[in-house]
Amino acid sequence: MLAQASSSTALQPGEPLVQVRCGPWRALIPLRYVERVLAAALPTALPTASPGALPVVSLAGQSVPVLFGEALLGAERVALHQGDQMICLNDGVRRALLWVSAAEDILPCEAAPGTPPGEFSAALQGAGGTAVLDIPRLLAAITAGMPPARRDD
Structure with a gap:
């Protein structure tokens, strides 16, 4: 089943998903949550941020937290x-x-059997079992204070 607990977040068959590459892995993101795709900009930490705070990038004057796709996977x-x-x-x-190696394609949502891996996966997609x-x-x-992923500069 593709549905989450709330019908407003449930994945629908055929719904467009953005396929992203995160290092050696691939993942899918429902297109309805993608505002835009940008070239990567080196994130910084807020000067007043506590230790362990997520890095941020400024978008139109707003500090937006950065997550690393590879770490999530x-x-x-x-x-x-x-x-x-x-x-x-x-x-x-x-x-x-979400920092990724590349946004690669738009694919239709197709259910796959199995339990999605990890805390932040909603479903599996297709024969290869790619995480959505x-x-x-x-x-x-993030709002609840999820710890940041480590990165090598």
Whole structure:
């Protein structure tokens, strides 16, 4: 089943998903949560941020937290590369940037059997079992103070 607990966040068959590459992995993001795709910009920490705070990038004067796709998918360390991209995620209330190697394609949602891996996966997609990220849960975790992913500069 593709549905989450709330019908407003339920994935629908055929719904467009953005396929992203995060290092050696691929993941999918429901297109309805993608505000835009940007060239990666080196994040910084807020001067008043507590230790362990998420890095941020300024978008139109607003500090937007940055998450690293590779870390969400299991990498212990994340290397940043020239040519990487950031996906601006927006659920109507909260925003975040997801740092990825590349936004690759738009695919229709197709259910796959199995339990989605990890805390932030909503479903599995297609024969390969690619994880569909649960964007509302991910954005809620940021608000609740999810720890940042480590990165290698």
